[in-house]
Every structure is written in C-alpha cells, then in structure tokens.
Amino acid sequence: MNSAKHFTMAELEAGLNHIRQSPKGEGPLVMIVRRPRVNEREVLAEAQLDPVRGLVGDNWSEKASAATADGSAHPDMQLTLMNTRVIALLAQDQERWPLAGDQLYVDLDLSAENLPPGTRLAIGSAVVEVTAVPHTGCRKFMARFGRDAMKFVNWSRDLHFRGVNAKVVRAGTVRIGDIAMKLAPPSNSPPAE
Numbered sequence: 001m002n003s004a005k006h007f008t009m010a011e012l013e014a015g016l017n018h019i020r021q022s023p024k025g026e027g028p029l030v031m032i033v034r035r036p037r038v039n040e041r042e043v044l045a046e047a048q049l050d051p052v053r054g055l056v057g058d059n060w061s062e063k064a065s066a067a068t069a070d071g072s073a074h075p076d077m078q079l080t081l082m083n084t085r086v087i088a089l090l091a092q093d094q095e096r097w098p099l100a101g102d103q104l105y106v107d108l109d110l111s112a113e114n115l116p117p118g119t120r121l122a123i124g125s126a127v128v129e130v131t132a133v134p135h136t137g138c139r140k141f142m143a144r145f146g147r148d149a150m151k152f153v154n155w156s157r158d159l160h161f162r163g164v165n166a167k168v169v170r171a172g173t174v175r176i177g178d179i180a181m182k183l184a185p186p187s188n189s190p191p192a193e
Helices: 009-013 016-020 084-091 094-100 139-145 147-154
Strands: 026-034 042-044 046-050 079-083 104-106 120-123 126-130 164-170 172-175 179-182
Touching (some): 016 084, 026 172, 084 104, 126 172
Parallel strands (some): 079 104
Antiparallel strands (some): 126 164
16 A cells, blocks of 8 residues: 655644534445454455454454453454544545554544444444444554644544444444444333323
8 A cells, every 4th residue: 555645733634624524423334444464454345244253354353452351352342433534634545544454434423422432323234333442543553644643533532533443233244335324322211101
C-alpha cells in the first residue's frame, strides 16, 4: 500500500465539519477488512460475523489481552468499526484504509452521544453491539498516519474518531453496501395505561 503525506493538525481540523455531518441513524458499510495474521489485510466483498469467532477468518481470537483474567482475546473487542469520513481524511487514499486495522468501515456517526455502549446495529443479516472498551490509536497507527493524526483521533474520545469496539450478538453475513442501521433500544418501561 502506498504511503501518503501525514497531515498537520490544522489540515485535519479542516475536515471536522464533513466528519460531523456523518449520518446518525443509518449509513452504508463501505469496506470490510479481515486480518488473517499480524500486519496482513484482506479487503472483502462480504464476510461472516459470528458471536464466538467475530469476523470469521480474522485473527481477533488469537490476540492476547491483558484485560482478561486468562489473557485470552477480549470478548468486547471482537470487531472495530471506523467512520469512513475520518479514515478518508487520515489515509487520503482508500487503498490505505486497511492500514488502520479496523474490520468494518461505515459512514455513520460513531460518537458516544449517538452510539453509547449497548447500542445495537443491524448490518446485513448480523447484529453487533457497541461495547464500552475504548478504541484508541497505537504506535502502529501513529507510524502509518502521523503524530497529529493520533492526537486528532484521541483529542475527544467521546467523538470516537478512532472508532468503536463491538461484539457480534447475532450471526450473519455482511456485504459492502449493506446499511448499518441503529436499532431501537429495548423498552424496559412498563406499558402506558
């Protein structure tokens, strides 16, 4: 994948208005990326999501986590979703999007206000749930997109410019062009009289 110039904070901030116009209730799935091994990426037209395996064929289940008692893969970090407007700004070329390391790229407002933990999204025939585990930039992300990009995605964690972690709650198939749709929260209140 070709390299690109790393934008300055001022250049990144110039893209804020476009990012903030991301759809709130639903938006298209624009890219699916599977990570079969460390530093390998496969761009897919469709993928299977599974409550036990996450994105089938992805290496999530092989990743150790310091946040689990036995060091196994963290169940609330099966998938990561990233806003297409953010990655388009950072990467500058769609060919470089997979370098971010996320699996599902959607044109959807991923902010905590719009998608708080517990929010469910229907994508294709699958349903995923946003989890509370923060998704932040790492050294690899900084090396690929620049120091200012790392600061930009982390400056307001509530905006979730780096994306969100999610888990699969209903198995299904997702395809490029499927609509990621926010589902109504379950009603816990008694029926009106």
